[in-house]
Amino acid sequence: MGSLEKAIISVRDPDPQKDSELQKIEALFNPEKYSIEKSATWEEKGGRKTLQFVGMSRKSFSIDLFFDTYEQGTDVRLHTNEIVQLMEPTVEYRGKKVPPIAVFSWGGFNFRGIVEKVTQSFSLFLSSGIPVRAVLNVAFKQFSYAEEQARGSPPGDPTKARRIKEGETLSGIAAQEYGDPALWRVIADSNPDITNPRALVAGTLLVIPALVK
Numbered sequence: 001m002g003s004l005e006k007a008i009i010s011v012r013d014p015d016p017q018k019d020s021e022l023q024k025i026e027a028l029f030n031p032e033k034y035s036i037e038k039s040a041t042w043e044e045k046g047g048r049k050t051l052q053f054v055g056m057s058r059k060s061f062s063i064d065l066f067f068d069t070y071e072q073g074t075d076v077r078l079h080t081n082e083i084v085q086l087m088e089p090t091v092e093y094r095g096k097k098v099p100p101i102a103v104f105s106w107g108g109f110n111f112r113g114i115v116e117k118v119t120q121s122f123s124l125f126l127s128s129g130i131p132v133r134a135v136l137n138v139a140f141k142q143f144s145y146a147e148e149q150a151r152g153s154p155p156g157d158p159t160k161a162r163r164i165k166e167g168e169t170l171s172g173i174a175a176q177e178y179g180d181p182a183l184w185r186v187i188a189d190s191n192p193d194i195t196n197p198r199a200l201v202a203g204t205l206l207v208i209p210a211l212v213k
Contacts, residue, residue, distance in 0.1 A: 006027055006106075007065075008026050008106070009024075009025040009103065009104050009105075012102070012192065013101070014091060014093045014099075015093055023100075028066070028069075029066045029068070031063050031065060033063075033064070034062065058142040059113075060142070061104065061111045063104065070124060075130045077134075083136055086102050086114075087099055087114075087115050087118065099114055101114065101143055102115050110190050110191060115140055116139045118139070119137040120134055163202075163206070164200045164206055169200065170184035170188055173206070173208075190209045
């Protein structure tokens with residue numbers, strides 16, 4: 001039996017030219033559930049206040065992450081603070097400090113965004129008062145690079161997944177899925193575990209994000 005796949009958060013540089021992984025945070029325990037929210041924007045226009053469709057909002061993604069270090073007797077905040085710090089402007093981009101990009105990945109699901117809010121709940125403490133159990137509700141807001149917005153490609157959209165077959169390439173898959181091999185980057189951006197787009201591993205689960213028409 002294979003080892004249990006752990007949920008991870010890949011912390012990435014916001015510069016699309018680099019898109020390098022700065023840190024990898026592995027969940028101590030896999031989540032029991034997560035939520036994805038997307039809404040449409042409507043406005044009242046005209047004398048009769050007719051509702052008119054304006055557009056779609058960015059997706060929001062929230063998840064509860066459980067942390068427990070009671071057996072080790074260590075401060076659970078050593079782990080939870082890694083998540084909290086993702087909201088801090090710690091990365092240099094275009095001459096100023098900004099928060100990093102966070103890609104949550106688990107079971108073929110990928111969501112790329114910025115960490116918008118973290119709610120921490122501590123429920124077990126050592127006699128010294130050090131917390132050893134916590135639940136973090138982490139809220140992400142969908143993030144896209146400027147070039148993705150220009151071509152209407154939603155990032156981190158878990159609408160479809162497929163297994164890579166022997167001999168397949170990203171450009172070939174993009175041609176099959178989108179009818180345009182030049183859109184291979186859209187798939188690559190949504191699969192941060194692919195370090196070399198030219199050397200795909202057969203059997204790997206690939207997330208295929210939808211394109212906005």
